[in-house]
Amino acid sequence: MKILFLGAHNAESKNTRLVSILIDNTLAIDTGCITSELSYAEQEKIKAILLTHGHYDHIRGVPTFAFNNYCSVTPVYATQPTLDMLASHLVDGIIYPKFTETTPMCDQRSLEFIPLQYHKKIKIADYQIVPFPMNHKIGAVGFEITDKQGKTIFISGDTGHGLSEIWKKIAPDVLVIEVTFPNSKEQTAIDAQHLCPKMLQNELKNFFNIHNYLPQIIVLHICPKLEKEIKKEIQDVSRELHHPIEIAYEGMIVSI
Ligand SMILES: [Zn+2]
Numbered sequence: 001m002k003i004l005f006l007g008a009h010n011a012e013s014k015n016t017r018l019v020s021i022l023i024d025n026t027l028a029i030d031t032g033c034i035t036s037e038l039s040y041a042e043q044e045k046i047k048a049i050l051l052t053h054g055h056y057d058h059i060r061g062v063p064t065f066a067f068n069n070y071c072s073v074t075p076v077y078a079t080q081p082t083l084d085m086l087a088s089h090l091v092d093g094i095i096y097p098k099f100t101e102t103t104p105m106c107d108q109r110s111l112e113f114i115p116l117q118y119h120k121k122i123k124i125a126d127y128q129i130v131p132f133p134m135n136h137k138i139g140a141v142g143f144e145i146t147d148k149q150g151k152t153i154f155i156s157g158d159t160g161h162g163l164s165e166i167w168k169k170i171a172p173d174v175l176v177i178e179v180t181f182p183n184s185k186e187q188t189a190i191d192a193q194h195l196c197p198k199m200l201q202n203e204l205k206n207f208f209n210i211h212n213y214l215p216q217i218i219v220l221h222i223c224p225k226l227e228k229e230i231k232k233e234i235q236d237v238s239r240e241l242h243h244p245i246e247i248a249y250e251g252m253i254v255s256i
């Protein structure tokens, strides 16, 4: 499994992109920069889009992707609240055409919305995928993705603390987990349902207590303006846990 981080931050600038992860060039998880970071030929290889939740930094590439690839039908998998947000705010027939219906550009729809059920395994292309409800705003899910070789990645999407019940159900090779704020903004992280390094440490300790191992850990969704502080604190967590923690960056490739 090849995991390419196209966007690894929660804010966009010349040097930072919003969250998008590409699995084996064919499966897109979130769409923060799915069109700006991929050529047309690369976009055409995408077989399905999975969305963790309906916040703009994760869904914004859906209409631009549909606009670029209007003569093929791309399935978009997400929970119903996320699909509803897309339909009412972005792919709404006002801001962008309703790509889920036939558009004049091509005699067919270019998006198919497929609602996900929590905990219900589905097969997408060559992958077994299970969506887990995360501690974030309405309808947020994390994805457990297993390929044909049995390699498994878990992508948390945005989430707050309290993940032990999910840890009991997964045992991935790679854990991609968000950290948005530094420890100095712990209360903001709690209020906005995100994580800071201190909270990450607690979640990872709980994971270890359940499984007696820690997977390869990659952190993303970092707030760029606070990145220096967050990186230092994540290094401290890594030292405390005696386990490496990588920080995702734009263009990072991980193979498992
Ligand atoms: Zn969010």
Ligand SMILES: [Zn+2]
Pocket (backbone or CB within 6 Å): 010, 055, 057, 058, 158, 221
């Ligand atoms: Zn976000």
